[in-house]
Amino acid sequence: MIPPELHILHIEDSDLDAELVRFTLENGGIPCDICWVDNFPAFVEELETNRYDLILADFSLPDCDGYKTLAVAQEKAPQTPFVLVTGAIGEELAIDSIKAGVTDYVLKSNLVRLKTAVPRAIEEARASWEKRQALADLQLSEERFELAVKGSGAGLWDWSDVNEEQMWWSPRIYELFGLDDGELPPTRSQFYTLLHPDDVAEAKAAIRRHLLERVPYDVQYRLYNKQGKLIWLRSRGKAIWDANGQATRMAGYLQDITGRKKAQEERRKLDEKYRAIIKSARDAIVMIDAAGLVTLWNPAAERMLGFSPDEILGRVLHETIMRPADQQKICLCKYLQGARKNEAAVELTVADKNGQQVPVELTASAVFQDEQWYGIGILRDISERKQAEQRQRDLEQQLRQTQKMEAIGTLAGGIAHDFNNILASILGYAAMLEKQLSVGSRQHRDLLEVLNAADRAKLLVRQILTFSRQGGQEKCPVQVGLIVKEALKLLRASLPSTIEIEQSIAPIDEVVLGDATQIHQVMMNLCTNAYHAMPKGGVLRVSLQKTDLGAANFWQLPAGPYLELQVCDTGTGIEAAILERIFDPYFTTKDAETGTGLGLSMVRGIIDGLQGKISVAGRLGEGTTFTILLPCRLFVEEEIEDIMEVTEVWGNEHILLVDDEMSLVVVGKEYLEDFGYRVTIQTGSSAALRQVQAEPGRFDLVITDLTMPHMTGIELARELKKVAPELPVILCSGLQMSLDSEGVAGTGIRQVLLKTEMFDRLPTLLRMIFTQGGDD
Amino acid sequence: MCAEFFTAGGGGKKILYVDDEESLALLGEEFLSDLNYRVTCAFGGEQALSLFRDAEDGFDLVVTDLTMPGMSGIQLAQEFYRISPETPVILCSGHLLTMEEEGMAKTNIKAVLIKTDVCVKLPMLLEKYLC
Known part of the structure; x- marks a missing residue:
């Protein structure tokens, strides 16, 4: 391939010859741009500054000869063809110059030959350059391959005729086997003797499958190297098949994968360990993915929540597990789905398959695997702890209650004691004053109210003393x-x-x-x-x-x-x-x-x-x-x-208690009941009378107030006598009275009591009346 | 009034009435005097003891408060017991007492009485133990 316009460097001391060459080329139909120089330094300078497709050189110049120009041309522009254009030279010189690297030579006497010599020189130079280039590329490629193979640590093998025993092993293969280079003959059967006996069959089968069925050849096997160390090898290779489908040659490489195998084994052991830990954990361990699907469910989770792994793995957690009856949201899922890294433990309630509630402590965390989020939950059953805490609270409550009661008791007892002293004064002095006042006077009535109230206070204090256990x-x-x-x-x-x-x-x-x-x-x-x-x-x-x-x-x-x-x-x-x-x-x-x-x-x-x-x-x-x-x-x-x-002081007789003041009959009833009596109360005398008339034998005794609307106690007693002549009556009065008082005689009234002394005297008085038939 | 049913009257029997709270001692004196008892008041254990020792023909009965500064009613009763084991003592208190209080063994305490019941029950008790 000739460029459209050739750049030619021409060294020639004769301007005439230079012109002739230009003329010849232009006439010969070879478009060109010729740079003419007439001395060696100019030639060198041109070579160094410009690129030329062709160099034409006169052999004899005043400052140099053809060899010198060739040498500098080969140095400065090795790929540029070099053609001598010279006067007559001997055969010997011609051969010498060709040997030295001149592409061609043209005699000045036959310049016409330039027309063929120039294109041919350019063509030859290019062909020769490309050949050199190809060789260099091949060398580079081989180096690259060698580096790659060395870098991978792979050992090459070549089985040039698959019907023969003989193979070729690279030095690295010997090294992998722990052998010196060439220590054993590289044969097929030799290779099998080195393999771990358990792996030989499979290695042979894999070769067979590849050669016969063209199944890709990629096997792993073990062998003990010469030093006795177990190594894992991976072997890959490829065969060539002829037109009849017969494998002819096979080559490939061996790679030491012991490290990878060991890492895999380590990981397998670690996985096994983790699986065993998760399986044996007493805490439930569950894991969900970003979509809420359950990906892990250990036996403790099954025990705690009732779902077997079959029932729940791959299902959406919050759609499957039960929610505690009193919870709107499933807290467990909420916490799990919101987990970021390690969350602090929280206490919450979960429900098992049957809806049974279990208090748990949840430790939620998250992991990212392959850029996927997974939430991990560890659930600890804290029922026992909760119960213990409850027991503790109960005990504390009990203790507080006891202490409170003791404090109240002490306080009440102390107050009651002082209060009794005060009450004793009130009761005593009021009682003496009462005797000095004329019955029926306003002062007397008022004082009786004082006595009445003090009497009630007295009973109350006694009750306080009883509950506060202040003796007695x-x-x-x-x-x-x-x-x-x-x-x-x-x-x-x-x-x-x-x-x-x-x-x-x-x-x-x-x-x-x-x-x-x-x-x-x-x-x-x-x-x-x-x-x-x-x-x-x-x-x-x-x-x-x-x-x-x-x-x-x-x-x-x-x-x-x-x-x-x-x-x-x-x-x-x-x-x-x-x-x-x-x-x-x-x-x-x-x-x-x-x-x-x-x-x-x-x-x-x-x-x-x-x-x-x-x-x-x-x-x-x-x-x-x-x-x-x-x-x-x-x-x-x-x-x-x-x-x-x-x-001595108690009985079981049935007493009818009549007083128009409700509070008094209630207290009176409670009091008498404490002594075992059955007490029926009435706040109206007419009603009381009707009750006795209806069942005259029902009551063993009647206690009645004197002053009541409609019918006084004395009148009631008189009426009762008609219905039940034997029914004893005790008359209570706020006023000073005696059995000799007006109207008392002829009734069933056996005793007259002042209201203020009623409670104290009744128990013994009642026994007196019941046991002695009521005689005074 | 209390005397209504139980009073045959004190018949001039001599009572020593002891309470550190003067108003209560005076109340006892006045109250029992009304029932024809001859009552001497003491406002503390020491005073009561010296009155008891110095009394020419002794006392027929002693009514004493339990809780008093210096000497409790029971300690006082123990002293009386040493001097005159037959003299009955009635012990009063603002508390509910039993006949099994500590120290009662070596006394002639015949009854215990809550103070608020003094006015109602004491006349009856006096009759009982002065018979």
Whole structure:
């Protein structure tokens, strides 16, 4: 390929010859641009500054010869063809110059030859250049290949005829086998002897599959190198098949993959370890992806939440697991989906498959794998801890309650003591003043009110002293069973028939060391409460049995024999919130007329005084059960007398109490009931009379106020005498009276009492009347 | 009034009435005097003891408060017991007491009484223990 215009450098000292050459070329149809120089330095300068397609040179110049110009041309422009244009030269010189690298020579005498010589020289020069270039490229490529192979650490093998044993192994292969270069002959069977025996079959099969079925050849096998070290090798290669489909040659490389294999093995072991840890963890471990799909669910999660991995893996967590009934959102999922890195632990409630709630501590965290977000949740069942905390709170509550009661008791006891001194003054002086005033005077009436009020205060203080356990308990052996039975007999008579009484009193020989009156009081109080809780009727269950408590018992009582008294009703029940307050003094759910709020605190005071315990159980609407435990011991014979003595002040007779002042009859009823009496109250004398007329034998005694509207106490007594001549009557009055007072004679009135002394004197007076037939 | 049912009257029996609270001691004196008792008041244990020792023909009965500065009613009763074991003592207090309080063994305390009941029950008790 000849360029459209040749750039030619011509060195020639003869301007004529130069012109001839230009003429010849132009005439010969070879377009060219000739730079003519006539000396060596100019020639060199041109070579250095411009590029030429061809150099034409005269052999003999004044400052140089053809060899010199050729040498500099070969140095400065090695690829540019060099043609000598010369006068006659000998054959020998011609051959020499060709040998030296001159492309061609043209005799000046035959310049016409330039027309063919120039294009040919250019063509030859290019061909020769390209050949050299190709050789250099090949060399470079080989170097590159060698570097790549060396760099990869691969060893090359070549099995030039697959029907022969002989192979070629590169030095690296020997190195991989731990051998010196050429230490063993590189044959196929030699190779198999080096392989790990377990891998030989597969290696052979892989070769066969490739040669026959052209399955890509890529196998991994083990071998022990000469030093006895186990190495893993990967072998890849490719065969060449002839036109008949017969494999002829196969080549490939071996690569040491021991490091990679080891890393894989390490990772496998690590995975196994992690799997074992996750599997054996006591905490539930779950994992979800960004879409909420469950990707991990360990056995503890199955135990805690009830779902097996089969049921939940690949499902959307928040659509599958149960939500606790009282939660709008599934907190677990919310926390998990919001997890970023390591979150602080939170406490929440989850529900298992059956909806059963489980308190858990959730530690949420997130990981990114392949740019994918995964939320990890570790759920710890904290039921036990919660229970322990609850127990702790209960205990603290119990302790606070005890301390509170003790503080109140101490305070109340102290106040009560001082108060009694004050009251004693008021009562005493008022009583003496009363005697100096004329009955019926206004001053007398007013003073009686003072006495009346002071009297009520006196009773109240006594109640406070009882609940605060400020002494006062006589300790005698008491047969609780008898007292319970007695109390129930009294109650049966006074409670309406809508209240059914069920009793189960076990025969018990043991006695409780205490005060019979107080135990009676406890029974009456609890049963009256039960009755009040059942306004529409119900069942009152009372049971008494002996029980032995072990060293560590629910009651936290010393081990030993106890009596267990239970009073149970089917009434309105007590709200859980106030259950623990019901023993507090002045705490009452009843209206002011029905209760003082001291009843249960008194009961508790009494039970505490007996070294016993009382507890209450029940729910709103499901009735209430009081359980009392009292320490008991075996009955000793000589103590009988004491038992008899305590019955001196109490009885079970039925008394009708009549007073127009409601508060007074309520207090009076409570008071008399404490002594075991059955008491029916009436605030109107006419109503009282009608009641006795209806059932003359029902009452054993009537206590009536004197001053009442419509019918005075004396008038009532007179009317009662007509209906029930034997019915004893006690007349109470705010005024000073005696049995000799006007109108008293001829009635059933056996005693006249001042209201202020009524409570103190009644118990003994009643026993006196009932046992002595009422004689004064 | 209290005497209404129990009074045969004190018949001039000699009572020593002890309470550190003077108004209560005076109340006792006045109250029991009305019931025909001859009452001597003392406002503390020491005074009561010296009155008791110095009394020419002694006292028929002592009513004493329990809680007093210096000497409690029970300690006082123990002293009386040493001097005159037969003299009955009635112990009063603002607290509910039993007959089993500490120290009562070596006394002739016949009854315990809450103070607010003094006016009502004491006449009866006096009758009982002065018979």
